Amino acid sequence: MNDPRSILEPIGGYVLDLVAKLRNRQFVPHSLTKLHNMKTCRDMAGATTAVEIGSYKGVTTKRMSRLFKKVISVEIDEALYRQASQRCAGRKNVELLLGDGSKLLPEIATRVNKALIFLDGHFSGGITGQGDEPEPVLKELDLIQANLDRFCAVIVDDFRLFGVEPGWPRKAEVMEKLEDVLPAPEWIHGVLNDQFIAVRKRTAK
Numbered sequence: 001m002n003d004p005r006s007i008l009e010p011i012g013g014y015v016l017d018l019v020a021k022l023r024n025r026q027f028v029p030h031s032l033t034k035l036h037n038m039k040t041c042r043d044m045a046g047a048t049t050a051v052e053i054g055s056y057k058g059v060t061t062k063r064m065s066r067l068f069k070k071v072i073s074v075e076i077d078e079a080l081y082r083q084a085s086q087r088c089a090g091r092k093n094v095e096l097l098l099g100d101g102s103k104l105l106p107e108i109a110t111r112v113n114k115a116l117i118f119l120d121g122h123f124s125g126g127i128t129g130q131g132d133e134p135e136p137v138l139k140e141l142d143l144i145q146a147n148l149d150r151f152c153a154v155i156v157d158d159f160r161l162f163g164v165e166p167g168w169p170r171k172a173e174v175m176e177k178l179e180d181v182l183p184a185p186e187w188i189h190g191v192l193n194d195q196f197i198a199v200r201k202r203t204a205k
Contacts (some may be wrong), residue, residue, distance in 0.1 A: 033193050035063050038118065038155060042067055044188075044199045045152035047116035051108055053101030053140065054121030054157075058084030059110045064118075072108055074121065086119040102136045102143065109147035116153040119146065134167030138177055145181040152180060156196035 018203055030170075041047070050068040055061050055075035062085055064071045071087075074097045075081040081098045086092045097104055101121040127187035133139070137156055144151055156174060174196055178189055182198045189198050 020044075026042065029192050031060060031063075034157065034195060035060065037193050037197065038064065039067055039151040041155060041197060042116055043197050044202070045114075045116065046202050047114050047152050047172055049111060049112045049115040051115050051117040053105070053106075053117070053119050055084040055096060055159075056120070058087035060118070060120075061094060061096070062088050062091060064095075065094050068116070069093060071095070072097065072112065073100055074099060074104055074108075078119065081188075090129065102139050103138060103145045106147070109143070109150045112150050115151050116155065117155065118155045119152055120157040134165065135162070137174060138169055141177050141181045148182075151198040154178070154196075154198040157194070159191055159194045159196055 006176040038050075048068060049070045050064045050075040051070070052061055052064065052071065057080060058073070061071060061073045063143075063169060064073075070093050072095045073084065075084055076099060078098060081096065085096050088096060094132075097108075109200065115199055121136065121140075141154075156178075159171065162168050162174055163172075175189070175191075178196060178198050182200070183190070185201070187198050187200050189196075191197065
Protein backbone atom coordinates (compact mmCIF):
# COMPACT_ATOMS: atom_id res chain seq x y z
CA MET A 1 0.00 0.00 0.00
CA ASN A 2 1.31 3.45 -0.89
CA ASP A 3 2.25 5.78 1.93
CA PRO A 4 -0.24 8.70 1.62
CA ARG A 5 2.62 11.11 2.29
CA SER A 6 4.45 9.90 -0.83
CA ILE A 7 1.43 10.98 -2.88
CA LEU A 8 0.47 14.17 -1.07
CA GLU A 9 3.94 15.72 -0.72
CA PRO A 10 4.60 16.25 -4.46
CA ILE A 11 1.05 17.51 -4.98
CA GLY A 12 1.55 19.95 -2.10
CA GLY A 13 4.77 21.18 -3.69
CA TYR A 14 3.02 21.72 -7.01
CA VAL A 15 0.28 23.76 -5.30
CA LEU A 16 2.92 25.89 -3.56
CA ASP A 17 4.54 26.56 -6.95
CA LEU A 18 1.21 27.70 -8.40
CA VAL A 19 0.68 30.06 -5.46
CA ALA A 20 4.19 31.49 -5.88
CA LYS A 21 3.54 32.09 -9.58
CA LEU A 22 0.25 33.85 -8.87
CA ARG A 23 2.04 36.12 -6.41
CA ASN A 24 4.96 36.71 -8.80
CA ARG A 25 7.44 35.33 -6.30
CA GLN A 26 10.76 33.69 -7.13
CA PHE A 27 10.78 30.00 -6.27
CA VAL A 28 12.64 26.74 -6.87
CA PRO A 29 10.08 24.53 -8.63
CA HIS A 30 9.03 21.22 -7.11
CA SER A 31 9.22 17.97 -9.04
CA LEU A 32 5.65 17.91 -10.36
CA THR A 33 6.03 21.42 -11.77
CA LYS A 34 9.10 20.29 -13.69
CA LEU A 35 7.25 17.17 -14.83
CA HIS A 36 4.56 19.43 -16.26
CA ASN A 37 7.31 21.11 -18.33
CA MET A 38 8.27 17.68 -19.62
CA LYS A 39 4.72 16.79 -20.58
CA THR A 40 4.33 20.10 -22.41
CA CYS A 41 7.57 19.50 -24.35
CA ARG A 42 6.47 15.94 -25.15
CA ASP A 43 3.20 17.18 -26.60
CA MET A 44 4.81 20.01 -28.57
CA ALA A 45 7.51 17.80 -30.10
CA GLY A 46 5.62 14.52 -30.42
CA ALA A 47 8.22 12.67 -28.34
CA THR A 48 7.56 8.99 -27.64
CA THR A 49 10.80 8.10 -25.84
CA ALA A 50 12.60 9.78 -22.93
CA VAL A 51 16.30 9.67 -22.14
CA GLU A 52 17.28 10.80 -18.65
CA ILE A 53 20.89 11.54 -17.72
CA GLY A 54 20.97 11.43 -13.93
CA SER A 55 18.42 9.01 -12.45
CA TYR A 56 19.17 10.00 -8.84
CA LYS A 57 16.69 7.90 -6.79
CA GLY A 58 14.38 7.19 -9.71
CA VAL A 59 11.47 9.41 -8.69
CA THR A 60 11.36 11.37 -11.95
CA THR A 61 12.23 8.22 -13.89
CA LYS A 62 9.16 6.42 -12.59
CA ARG A 63 6.92 9.40 -13.30
CA MET A 64 8.29 9.66 -16.85
CA SER A 65 7.35 6.03 -17.42
CA ARG A 66 3.71 7.14 -17.34
CA LEU A 67 4.33 9.80 -20.00
CA PHE A 68 6.48 7.91 -22.52
CA LYS A 69 6.40 4.53 -24.26
CA LYS A 70 10.07 3.98 -23.36
CA VAL A 71 12.38 5.55 -20.76
CA ILE A 72 16.15 5.06 -20.70
CA SER A 73 17.81 6.49 -17.59
CA VAL A 74 21.49 6.62 -16.65
CA GLU A 75 22.97 7.01 -13.15
CA ILE A 76 26.69 7.17 -12.39
CA ASP A 77 26.50 6.46 -8.66
CA GLU A 78 26.04 2.77 -7.88
CA ALA A 79 24.09 3.28 -4.64
CA LEU A 80 21.66 5.68 -6.33
CA TYR A 81 21.38 3.31 -9.29
CA ARG A 82 20.28 0.54 -6.94
CA GLN A 83 17.68 2.81 -5.33
CA ALA A 84 16.36 3.87 -8.72
CA SER A 85 16.22 0.24 -9.87
CA GLN A 86 14.23 -0.71 -6.79
CA ARG A 87 11.82 2.18 -7.21
CA CYS A 88 11.22 1.41 -10.90
CA ALA A 89 10.94 -2.36 -10.46
CA GLY A 90 7.93 -3.59 -12.38
CA ARG A 91 8.03 -0.72 -14.88
CA LYS A 92 8.63 -2.72 -18.05
CA ASN A 93 9.15 0.37 -20.19
CA VAL A 94 12.05 1.62 -18.02
CA GLU A 95 15.67 0.73 -18.78
CA LEU A 96 18.17 1.79 -16.12
CA LEU A 97 21.88 1.94 -16.92
CA LEU A 98 24.82 2.31 -14.55
CA GLY A 99 27.57 4.57 -15.89
CA ASP A 100 28.60 8.02 -17.06
CA GLY A 101 25.81 9.49 -19.16
CA SER A 102 28.14 11.53 -21.35
CA LYS A 103 29.97 8.31 -22.28
CA LEU A 104 26.88 6.15 -22.78
CA LEU A 105 24.90 8.74 -24.74
CA PRO A 106 26.36 7.94 -28.21
CA GLU A 107 25.25 4.30 -27.90
CA ILE A 108 21.87 5.24 -26.46
CA ALA A 109 21.27 7.62 -29.37
CA THR A 110 21.48 4.75 -31.85
CA ARG A 111 18.51 3.06 -30.13
CA VAL A 112 16.05 5.94 -29.87
CA ASN A 113 13.88 8.01 -32.15
CA LYS A 114 11.62 10.99 -31.45
CA ALA A 115 13.27 11.24 -28.05
CA LEU A 116 13.08 13.89 -25.37
CA ILE A 117 16.35 14.06 -23.44
CA PHE A 118 16.40 15.31 -19.85
CA LEU A 119 19.89 16.42 -18.80
CA ASP A 120 20.15 16.28 -15.01
CA GLY A 121 23.45 14.42 -14.63
CA HIS A 122 25.41 16.99 -12.68
CA PHE A 123 26.99 17.09 -9.25
CA SER A 124 25.00 19.38 -6.97
CA GLY A 125 26.25 18.38 -3.55
CA GLY A 126 24.98 15.82 -1.08
CA ILE A 127 24.78 12.27 -2.41
CA THR A 128 24.56 13.22 -6.09
CA GLY A 129 27.04 11.44 -8.35
CA GLN A 130 29.81 13.05 -10.39
CA GLY A 131 31.69 12.04 -13.52
CA ASP A 132 34.75 13.68 -15.08
CA GLU A 133 33.11 17.12 -14.86
CA PRO A 134 30.76 18.61 -12.24
CA GLU A 135 28.40 19.68 -15.06
CA PRO A 136 28.99 18.06 -18.49
CA VAL A 137 26.08 19.72 -20.31
CA LEU A 138 28.22 21.37 -23.01
CA LYS A 139 29.77 18.00 -23.90
CA GLU A 140 26.35 16.35 -23.83
CA LEU A 141 24.93 18.95 -26.21
CA ASP A 142 27.77 18.22 -28.65
CA LEU A 143 26.82 14.53 -28.49
CA ILE A 144 23.18 15.41 -29.13
CA GLN A 145 24.20 17.49 -32.14
CA ALA A 146 26.06 14.47 -33.57
CA ASN A 147 22.81 12.48 -33.35
CA LEU A 148 20.33 15.29 -33.87
CA ASP A 149 17.90 13.30 -36.00
CA ARG A 150 17.20 11.10 -32.96
CA PHE A 151 15.99 13.88 -30.64
CA CYS A 152 13.05 16.26 -30.74
CA ALA A 153 13.26 17.97 -27.32
CA VAL A 154 16.02 18.86 -24.86
CA ILE A 155 15.56 19.89 -21.22
CA VAL A 156 18.48 21.00 -19.03
CA ASP A 157 17.56 21.07 -15.35
CA ASP A 158 18.55 23.47 -12.53
CA PHE A 159 18.91 26.71 -14.50
CA ARG A 160 19.45 28.67 -11.27
CA LEU A 161 22.73 26.83 -10.50
CA PHE A 162 24.57 27.57 -13.75
CA GLY A 163 27.29 30.14 -13.21
CA VAL A 164 26.89 29.67 -9.45
CA GLU A 165 28.12 26.16 -8.64
CA PRO A 166 31.89 25.47 -9.00
CA GLY A 167 32.73 23.97 -12.39
CA TRP A 168 29.34 24.75 -13.94
CA PRO A 169 29.23 26.85 -17.15
CA ARG A 170 27.50 30.21 -17.11
CA LYS A 171 23.85 30.47 -18.08
CA ALA A 172 24.77 32.48 -21.18
CA GLU A 173 27.18 29.74 -22.30
CA VAL A 174 24.46 27.11 -22.10
CA MET A 175 21.95 29.26 -23.99
CA GLU A 176 24.52 30.07 -26.67
CA LYS A 177 25.35 26.38 -27.02
CA LEU A 178 21.68 25.42 -27.26
CA GLU A 179 21.11 27.99 -29.99
CA ASP A 180 24.19 26.75 -31.87
CA VAL A 181 23.45 23.04 -31.56
CA LEU A 182 19.67 23.35 -31.95
CA PRO A 183 19.27 26.23 -34.40
CA ALA A 184 16.20 28.39 -34.92
CA PRO A 185 13.75 28.46 -36.59
CA GLU A 186 13.66 24.65 -36.56
CA TRP A 187 14.03 24.68 -32.77
CA ILE A 188 12.27 26.84 -30.18
CA HIS A 189 14.30 27.83 -27.10
CA GLY A 190 13.44 29.23 -23.71
CA VAL A 191 13.74 29.04 -19.94
CA LEU A 192 10.77 27.90 -17.86
CA ASN A 193 10.47 26.79 -14.24
CA ASP A 194 14.23 26.51 -13.62
CA GLN A 195 14.91 24.63 -16.86
CA PHE A 196 16.55 25.39 -20.20
CA ILE A 197 14.19 24.05 -22.87
CA ALA A 198 14.56 23.43 -26.60
CA VAL A 199 11.81 21.85 -28.72
CA ARG A 200 11.89 20.93 -32.39
CA LYS A 201 8.88 22.25 -34.30
CA ARG A 202 6.67 19.36 -35.36
CA THR A 203 6.36 20.75 -38.89
CA ALA A 204 10.16 20.57 -39.31
CA LYS A 205 11.70 17.48 -40.87
